[in-house]
Amino acid sequence: MEWTLQGLAALTTEKRLALYRNAVKSGDPKAQKIIDLIIENDLSLDEDGGLPFDHPVMLEIAAICAEPAAIAEAVQAAENGLPPLAGMERRIVAALGAKYGMHYTTHHAGRCIADEMLALGWVKLSQKPMPDGCIAKTATTFAKKDR
Incomplete structure (x- = not known):
């Protein structure tokens, strides 16, 4: 057909x-x-309007969040009391433009960078507002794990 x-x-x-x-x-x-x-044509693939994790946009977000430079920026943001996403979101915006910010892409970005932080031994804290100018409105903060 x-x-x-x-x-x-x-x-x-x-x-x-x-x-x-x-x-x-x-x-x-x-x-x-x-x-x-x-x-x-931006046809929805999820009844809630989100994109599946195997969608090219979501795969690109995951790839950006796994880049060593993005992870380093996320760690620096966390060390300054900001959500890690605040340190590296600009990379996603630069790569995806208007494709970032809808269809649960900000949530996915937060999840992906959170996975990287957890892998480095950081611990989740609470949600915190993102700095002015960010696309995501809130994101999870992290603290270094006590050893």
Whole structure:
């Protein structure tokens, strides 16, 4: 079947997500057309409007959060009492532009950088407002683990 934008838009988010995931797995050029139509037209893949973790935007956020320079900036922010996300969010904004800030992308970024902080032995504290100018409004703060 040849999918059109109208046909994809008419699907429920559940069916669209299943089609998207099957297309990603197949690697077929026709399947890539489906993926492109969904992504380029910002068709929702989640009933709450979020993106699945295997969406290219979410994968790019995770990759940025795993960069050593981003982690170093996150640690420095945490050492200054800020959420780690505050130290490195600009990298995500620079890479994704308007694709960052909706579809739970800020939440995903916070989760990804939190995973890096936990791997370094930091401990989660509480949510704190992000500095002015940040896209995310709040994020988790961390403290060094007592040894």
